[in-house]
Amino acid sequence: MGRSVLVTGGNRGIGLAVARALTDAGHAVTVTHRSGEPPAGLAGVHCEVTDTDSVDAAFRAVEERQGPVEVLVANAGITRDQLLMRMSDDEYEAVVATNLGGVFRCVRRAATSMIRKRYGRIVLVGSVVGLYGAPGQANYASTKAALVGLARSVSREVGARGITVNVVAPGFVETDMTAALAPERREQYLAAIPAHRFADPAEVAAAVSFLASDQAGYITGAVLPVDGGLGMGH
Numbered sequence: 001m002g003r004s005v006l007v008t009g010g011n012r013g014i015g016l017a018v019a020r021a022l023t024d025a026g027h028a029v030t031v032t033h034r035s036g037e038p039p040a041g042l043a044g045v046h047c048e049v050t051d052t053d054s055v056d057a058a059f060r061a062v063e064e065r066q067g068p069v070e071v072l073v074a075n076a077g078i079t080r081d082q083l084l085m086r087m088s089d090d091e092y093e094a095v096v097a098t099n100l101g102g103v104f105r106c107v108r109r110a111a112t113s114m115i116r117k118r119y120g121r122i123v124l125v126g127s128v129v130g131l132y133g134a135p136g137q138a139n140y141a142s143t144k145a146a147l148v149g150l151a152r153s154v155s156r157e158v159g160a161r162g163i164t165v166n167v168v169a170p171g172f173v174e175t176d177m178t179a180a181l182a183p184e185r186r187e188q189y190l191a192a193i194p195a196h197r198f199a200d201p202a203e204v205a206a207a208v209s210f211l212a213s214d215q216a217g218y219i220t221g222a223v224l225p226v227d228g229g230l231g232m233g234h
């Protein structure tokens, strides 16, 4: 059955791959974008996830176009890597505002209509580093760990209403975010990943699509790694 889907940060990278996979699965999909045009063949809505009014306006636009959001993929996220002793307040706060505050705002807004409808699939895009840790990512890893607490708390609040809330925790994925890695860092990570490669965004999208499906109705509060084995045991 086709559902009304919103993917935040769906104009590129993992979000775009998720949007394409969910479109192929027969759903009505809108992606959020901040600048420029939405990707070819996809409906887009402008949204700045750090701004409550912008999030609300985006959801209202989706509701008018394709009905209340039944599947939310909270994917928008940023990095501002820096070693702890050099990390500025701005680098810390920008990452928390987007990766945690942005997800919180979208989940809260989505839950309103999902509760009424007694159906919902919420998938948060976390990261292996949330539970594994990474030097230079104290800000980023903290927000990704926090998404697990957010997902599990909301799962407990809305589980009886047919709503599931899960986290997909990718390892390293070939996107603009990892293109910025220094070559020697990339080699270090490759050596630590059992699969010995970075993921294709479509491989993350496949896991998100499963958790977003009607069939995944008895899975909630879970963290699904898509990390080539990097985080095993964490």
Ligand code: NDP
Pocket: 008, 009, 010, 011, 012, 013, 014, 015, 032, 033, 034, 035, 047, 048, 049, 050, 075, 076, 077, 078, 098, 102, 125, 126, 127, 128, 169, 170, 171, 172, 173, 174, 175, 176, 177, 178
């Ligand atoms: P990209 O940098 O390629 O894309 C990030 C997306 O988030 C863009 O669409 C961007 O919009 C959007 N975005 C960022 N900040 C905001 C904001 N304040 N409001 C609205 N939209 C925003 O990232 P990836 O595709 O690599 O990452 C997607 C998610 O996956 C992130 O949450 C990331 O943390 C997570 N992840 C990525 C991994 C990787 O290896 N790539 C590994 C593990 C997790 P715009 O184009 O306008 O900037």
